[in-house]
Amino acid sequence: MNALKKLFGGNTRQFGMIFALVALIIFFQFATDGRTLTPGNVINLFNGNSYILILAIGMVLVIIAGHIDLSVGSVAAFVGVTVALAIRDWGIPWYAGILLGLGLGVLIGAWQGFWTAYVGIPAFIVTLAGMLLFRGFNQFVGKSNTIPVPGDFQYIGSGYLPEVGPNTGFNNLTLLLGLLGVAFVVFSELRARRTAKALGAEVPEAWVAVTKLVLICGAILYATYLFATGRPGTSFPIPGLILAVLVLVYGFISSKTVVGRHVYAVGGNRHAAELSGVQSKKVNFLVMMNMSVLAGLAGMIFVGRSTASGPFDGVGWELDAIAAVFIGGAAVTGGVGTVIGSIVGGLVMAVLNNGLQLLGVGADLTQIIKGLVLLIAVAFDVYNKSQGKRSIIGMLTQNFNRPSGGTPLQPDEVTSTKETIAREA
Amino acid sequence: MTSINTQSEPVILEMRSITKEFPGVKALADVNLRVKAGEIHAICGENGAGKSTLMKVLSGVYPYGTYTGDVVYQSQVQQFKDIRASEHAGIVIIHQELALIPELSITENIFLGNEPVKRGVIDWAEARTRTRELLARVGLREDPDTPIKEIGVGKQQLVEIAKALNKSVKLLILDEPTAALNESDSQHLLDLILGLKGRGITSIIISHKLNEIEQIADSITIIRDGKSIETLDVKADGVDEDRIIKGMVGRTLESRFPHHEPKIGDVLFEVKNWTVGHPQVQDRLVCKGSSFFVRRGEIVGFAGLMGAGRTELARSVFGRSYGRYITGSIYKDGKELHLKNVKQAIDAGLGYVTEDRKSLGLNLLDDIKTTTVSAALNKISRHFVVDSNKEFTVAEQYRKSLRTKTPSVEEGVAKLSGGNQQKVVLAKWMFTDPDLLILDEPTRGIDVGAKYEIYGIIQQLANQGRGVIVISSELPELLGLSDRIYTIFEGAITGVLNKDEASQESLMKLMTSARKAAA
Numbered sequence: 003m004n005a006l007k008k009l010f011g012g013n014t015r016q017f018g019m020i021f022a023l024v025a026l027i028i029f030f031q032f033a034t035d036g037r038t039l040t041p042g043n044v045i046n047l048f049n050g051n052s053y054i055l056i057l058a059i060g061m062v063l064v065i066i067a068g069h070i071d072l073s074v075g076s077v078a079a080f081v082g083v084t085v086a087l088a089i090r091d092w093g094i095p096w097y098a099g100i101l102l103g104l105g106l107g108v109l110i111g112a113w114q115g116f117w118t119a120y121v122g123i124p125a126f127i128v129t130l131a132g133m134l135l136f137r138g139f140n141q142f143v144g145k146s147n148t149i150p151v152p153g154d155f156q157y158i159g160s161g162y163l164p165e166v167g168p169n170t171g172f173n174n175l176t177l178l179l180g181l182l183g184v185a186f187v188v189f190s191e192l193r194a195r196r197t198a199k200a201l202g203a204e205v206p207e208a209w210v211a212v213t214k215l216v217l218i219c220g221a222i223l224y225a226t227y228l229f230a231t232g233r234p235g236t237s238f239p240i241p242g243l244i245l246a247v248l249v250l251v252y253g254f255i256s257s258k259t260v261v262g263r264h265v266y267a268v269g270g271n272r273h274a275a276e277l278s279g280v281q282s283k284k285v286n287f288l289v290m291m292n293m294s295v296l297a298g299l300a301g302m303i304f305v306g307r308s309t310a311s312g313p314f315d316g317v318g319w320e321l322d323a324i325a326a327v328f329i330g331g332a333a334v335t336g337g338v339g340t341v342i343g344s345i346v347g348g349l350v351m352a353v354l355n356n357g358l359q360l361l362g363v364g365a366d367l368t369q370i371i372k373g374l375v376l377l378i379a380v381a382f383d384v385y386n387k388s389q390g391k392r393s394i395i396g397m398l399t400q401n402f403n404r405p406s407g408g409t410p411l412q413p414d415e416v417t418s419t420k421e422t423i424a425r426e427a
Numbered sequence: 428m429t430s431i432n433t434q435s436e437p438v439i440l441e442m443r444s445i446t447k448e449f450p451g452v453k454a455l456a457d458v459n460l461r462v463k464a465g466e467i468h469a470i471c472g473e474n475g476a477g478k479s480t481l482m483k484v485l486s487g488v489y490p491y492g493t494y495t496g497d498v499v500y501q502s503q504v505q506q507f508k509d510i511r512a513s514e515h516a517g518i519v520i521i522h523q524e525l526a527l528i529p530e531l532s533i534t535e536n537i538f539l540g541n542e543p544v545k546r547g548v549i550d551w552a553e554a555r556t557r558t559r560e561l562l563a564r565v566g567l568r569e570d571p572d573t574p575i576k577e578i579g580v581g582k583q584q585l586v587e588i589a590k591a592l593n594k595s596v597k598l599l600i601l602d603e604p605t606a607a608l609n610e611s612d613s614q615h616l617l618d619l620i621l622g623l624k625g626r627g628i629t630s631i632i633i634s635h636k637l638n639e640i641e642q643i644a645d646s647i648t649i650i651r652d653g654k655s656i657e658t659l660d661v662k663a664d665g666v667d668e669d670r671i672i673k674g675m676v677g678r679t680l681e682s683r684f685p686h687h688e689p690k691i692g693d694v695l696f697e698v699k700n701w702t703v704g705h706p707q708v709q710d711r712l713v714c715k716g717s718s719f720f721v722r723r724g725e726i727v728g729f730a731g732l733m734g735a736g737r738t739e740l741a742r743s744v745f746g747r748s749y750g751r752y753i754t755g756s757i758y759k760d761g762k763e764l765h766l767k768n769v770k771q772a773i774d775a776g777l778g779y780v781t782e783d784r785k786s787l788g789l790n791l792l793d794d795i796k797t798t799t800v801s802a803a804l805n806k807i808s809r810h811f812v813v814d815s816n817k818e819f820t821v822a823e824q825y826r827k828s829l830r831t832k833t834p835s836v837e838e839g840v841a842k843l844s845g846g847n848q849q850k851v852v853l854a855k856w857m858f859t860d861p862d863l864l865i866l867d868e869p870t871r872g873i874d875v876g877a878k879y880e881i882y883g884i885i886q887q888l889a890n891q892g893r894g895v896i897v898i899s900s901e902l903p904e905l906l907g908l909s910d911r912i913y914t915i916f917e918g919a920i921t922g923v924l925n926k927d928e929a930s931q932e933s934l935m936k937l938m939t940s941a942r943k944a945a946a
Binding site (some may be wrong): 259260271335 | 767801816
């Protein structure tokens, strides 16, 4: 127990969501007689959920800033159908289609950002209107038909890393990716330790770091093994690659850049942020716009995966994305949340979905279970916060992002009057 | 006066050795309070001494069980579990921030949560009739259907009292009732409280205005640092203001401020003819043609009652962060500045520490280091990427130099005490390296020791050749700290006094009367 505490920085609960994810995976692995952790299933799981996870990345920023976006499913569908039509009718190449889709996302996002940030209409209303508007546009533009997309466009939704190099029995690029991942994790942990030492902050003992690294790298290598040994022709999926890049980029933006700081500041206390020189309108505009761009991207990936755009693409996506974000530790009131947390939250939902499906549980029961999981996860978090502890995911990611994080803190000492006066005298 | 006070006069309320702790803070330690029936009992103490906490214990805001000690009211130990319970017993508290709903009418506010019902439907006719009676009793001539937002603060205060009377109040608690009122409204309110006493209603009054307390109170209990120090009988003990102050601070006033030799230079910052409109109400001005200047190394005080327009003036100058700009110009080092938003103001070397630390000054979700750098992120970032090592170093540096009490700069600011939170806010603005720092109520809600330290920091900033503006409701604070003091009344600057010619009386006169100077 003590060892665990040291490993996870003083509070075992902070790894609650990751534990939950791991436990879920192990549970389903046994319950399904090993059908969960097969290359085919894991690849499937990623392919079938990457677009929701991409939405969750945008959504967590929206929610941190104190808003919500209900329109993402409709926006995704509208962008999807427009791109599919442009490719079919105008004959533009696939890359031009993608650029068109992203551009359309920018325009839609600017529209919603304008109403939210500059007119001051609550995002709930703006995006509720957007949900109706863009669903209507989708069906109007596509005449409620299914519009197929060509094979090269399908690559972004259902493609895999190609086979290159010598025949090793694995997919070489996937292997390379996995090794890069391991190198990155080891490197950043070492660097974090070095700077923490240089700054005089407390550094966890070496065995703690080593154990942590071994666990994380083990997980990465095992995933690599699964992806690299799938049935011929499959390997690490392209949507997964896009997702991985986005997680890195947005994780960096949200935690390390000025813009990211401003998003948290506006969501945490808008007035205080404004009085510190943050231009909150600009921040809100950007956050809403970014969400629509990512929704457009998710829509295109989905069209690529399902080989055609349809009138009911993206129905209910907003709710999946929002659920992922809240399971991942974000606060309804804004100011709290992380990209990594939301991805973990999304994966919990995805694994649950997938596992229940493999077990042959019906859609009705699956929904009931998912609903309860959402409620319990957030209730757990609320309870923890009311006990004066940080959110699970807040602590979890602190451990990842911050060089000297994770040391148990002493309770605050309140300035004692006498003491100060005595010192001054 | 037909006094019901006699020697053998009964005690309506006794609070016995009340102790109330918050995590890490002992807000009240063994406090005793004895209030006789039918008297006006004043509670005096500095900000943060524990007056409001004590009243919250009494009124059930902090329910029975969250404190130790006994509340004996009408000879019975009470166990109030919420405000409703205490109101039911006839104890009504009127808070400093009025609990009226602006959009509702006077009648609706008075009967909120207490609506007269006939066959399951609210009987508005009855409510209106009773409202008229109540308004007559408090001497307020207004239509009962007038929305609260359309009457002034003074009248709102009277509506609150009418609301209390409607609940057949026996013990009325008034928390800083006159803080936001002008002189004539204050006098009216005090007369009303005396009138209520004539009708047998006991009042507990919390006020910083010692002259008012001297005027109306029968007894005074003094609280300091969460302990009840003494209870004085105003007439028998011949109590005056100095006597109260002595009890409140427990020492003479001089030692409340570190010694400071001002080094005053040229004019650094000047505002001319500054006029600003109310953000919502058309045609209402919150600043009326104000002009003032600050020299390098000078600490300039702004005195005015709450609602006089001090904060509005400061915030509108600080990048127009309040109100609608109408006219006026700002000069720094003789050059005119055109500041249209806060960012420009910060870039031009201005800083503003807000009076409302929790809702305007801090993001309570942040930790200390994030807060420290939040107004000057560009200083620790390259290509928009924040250097978290620099962030840590900077925060650590301010933690040491301001002596912020915290185990680590990664601690959440929400966990700090008021004084330490204020130090973090000061650090945040010091890190922007401002030429002019405006401090709005810099020591509100901070205990005496931390105040002393913050005064020291302010003086140090001035010694570095910066200009400092201090806005404060506490006149002793302004008198002890400032080199020069401007007074504000109803949005206009009514005078300016040098340190040696200013006194509480002369300031108060200028703060409460129509403009004399500033032509």
